[in-house]
Amino acid sequence: MAAPATTADKINVAVGALTIAVAGVFWVQRSYTTQYGGTFPDPVIIVLALLGAVLLVLGLTRKAVGQGTEEEERMPVRGLLIAVVLLAAWVAALPYLGYLVGGVIFFALMAVLMRTGRPSLRGLLLDVVIAVAVVAFFYVIFTEVLYVRLPELAF
Numbered sequence: 001m002a003a004p005a006t007t008a009d010k011i012n013v014a015v016g017a018l019t020i021a022v023a024g025v026f027w028v029q030r031s032y033t034t035q036y037g038g039t040f041p042d043p044v045i046i047v048l049a050l051l052g053a054v055l056l057v058l059g060l061t062r063k064a065v066g067q068g069t070e071e072e073e074r075m076p077v078r079g080l081l082i083a084v085v086l087l088a089a090w091v092a093a094l095p096y097l098g099y100l101v102g103g104v105i106f107f108a109l110m111a112v113l114m115r116t117g118r119p120s121l122r123g124l125l126l127d128v129v130i131a132v133a134v135v136a137f138f139y140v141i142f143t144e145v146l147y148v149r150l151p152e153l154a155f
Contacts, residue, residue, distance in 0.1 A: 003062070005059075005062060006062070007077075008059075009059045009060075009062050010059070011059070011077070012055050012056070012058055012059030013056055013059035013060060014059075015052075015055055015059075016052045016053065016054070016055035016056025016057070016058075016059055017052070017056055018052075019048060019049070019051065019052025019055065019056075020049055020052040020053060020056065022048070022052075023045050023046075023048040023049035023052060024049070026041075026045045026048070027045050027049075030042070030045070079113065079114075082113060083110065083113060086106065086109060086110065086113070087106075090102055090103075090105075090106040094151045095151055095154060096153075096154045097151075097153060097154070098150070098151050098152040098153035098154070099135070099139060099150035099151050099152070100135060100136075100139060100150075100152075100153070101153055102151075103131070103135035103138075103139075104128070104131045104132055104135050106131075107127075107130075107131035107134055107135060108124075108127050108128050108131040111127035111130065111131065112124065112127060
């Protein structure tokens with residue numbers, strides 16, 4: 001008889017299935033206004049679905065995904081759930097805070113969340129500076145290169 005599934009196996013199955021479901025939702029809702037509109041999105045959706053399938057199969061067959069030590073492979077389920085809730089809150093706040101303000105707040109909070117120890121003032125300032133740089137970089141890429149309008153501050 002096979003050994004019972006570990007927490008890591010269950011998480012791999014759940015995340016793999018969720019990734020496939022998200023890719024399916026993206027695939028069904030795609031509609032392009034130009035002949036070559038799907039040149040980039042379609043392969044990305046396909047790769048996302050394939051990676052989800054690989055993770056699902058690894059979880060179902062109970063194959064180890066990582067090769068690290070036991071300490072490195074400890075599943076931070078609580079931190080993952082907090083990150084998902086924070087991401088959902090950011091998406092919900094986008095129409096009100098806009099991309100720039102909401103993005104900086106989100107990235108700074110995620111950086112603080114990812115810290116393993118108590119952050120120093122210098123570390124917090126560095127997190128905010130990096131968040132501003134990353135969000136500004138993507139804002140410029142989307143608005144000036146790709147001509148995509150991003151949500152703006154509502155008030």
